Amino acid sequence: MIEKKIKVMVVDDSALVRQVVSAALARDPAIEVIGTASDPVFAMDKMKSLWPDVLVVDIEMPRMDGISFLRKVMAERPTPTVICSSLAEEGTQAAFDALAAGAVSIITKPKIGLKSFLEDASSDIVSAVRTAAGANLRALGRSAREKIAPKLSADAILPSGAPSAMARTTDQVIAIGTSTGGTQALESVLTQLPATCLGIVIVQHMPEKFTAMFAQRLNGLCQIEVREAQNGDRVFPGRALIAPGGKHMMLKRSGAQYVVEIVSGPLVNRHRPSVDVLFRSTAKYAGKNALGIIMTGMGDDGARGLKEMRSAGASTIAQDEASSVVFGMPKEAIKLGGAEQVMSLERIPLAMMAYSQKLG
Secondary structure (H helix, E strand, O other): OOOOOOOEEEEOOOOOHHHHHHHHHHOOOOOEEEEEEEOOOHHHHHHHOOOOOEEEEEEOOOOOOOHHHHHHHHHHOOOEEEEEEEEEEEEEEHHHHHHHHOOOOOEEOOEEEEEEEHHHHHHHHHHHHHHHHHOOOOOHHHHHOOOOOOOOOHHHHHOOOOOOOOOOOOOOOEEEEEOOOHHHHHHHHHHOOOOOOEEEEEEEEOOOHHHHHHHHHHHOOOOOEEOOOOOOEEEHHHHHHHHHHHHHHHHHHEEOOOEEEEOOOOEEEEEEEEEHHHHHHHHHHHHHHHEEEEEEOOOOOOOHHHHHHHOOOOOEEOOOOOOOOOHHHHHHHOOOOOOOOEEEEEEEEEHHHHHHHHHH
């Protein structure tokens, strides 16, 4: 049986990059380069007739930059994208913007010695494309699937067990989980909340170093305080804590108050931080004193955790398909019966405020 190949398009204004990257990808029998383009406008024209499974995109290009192109693609038809750019060094604003726009991974090109670098890094480019295709749950050959890490559940961090939440406390909490498209969705939600909103804990799938930048940016836009969580931080009204990239975040109880615990550990649902870990801890330690919200994102991280929250008495919400950049995570939560309500992104801030007022 012939295995379906991963269709790739390379978008870069450098003819050298297009040639070397295309040649590297073409050597992999599981990948087919279906086209190249010197800028995003040409790429969009070509994609009208044949849409790729994965895009490899530069940032600095004529007529439209790569970040704007990525946002356009994610809004029209979410497609796994690997950013390959000299501007996207780790920790830079360009790299942050790329990940915030939905890039699956980033390869940083050097400013000199480009050809030798691309040739030496050909295996990394191939690996990034394979991983990107898998991240969107597209069919891959068995050999590619075997390279993906085992998919662990939240049991790897916090065993399931009888809830230990107090029946009623003076503190309540809102737990949010999201992934692809979530940076924009979180900005839309959090900027509408008043300073009196309940304390919020958030897992946004994002690499280490980028969550602090993301939280800092949101903090400057919102009435509530937004910060990257530190171990032992208290959850209280007017504060949103974002799990640090590369670490899991759990909600714990300290007396009648809630705090977060930041821990290392294996990937859960191939993510660290994992939404399932946060949601399970919220189910266990907050129970009916919590509201759980799952928003746009690939895969199914958080689906089981939201079901556990609902079973523990929490109110739960899933973002609807029409307003999601990628409907994977909310869809799986709805299928499992974890979502008490399904609503558009525009309605979620109103629902959060209504929940706060109800409890008040």
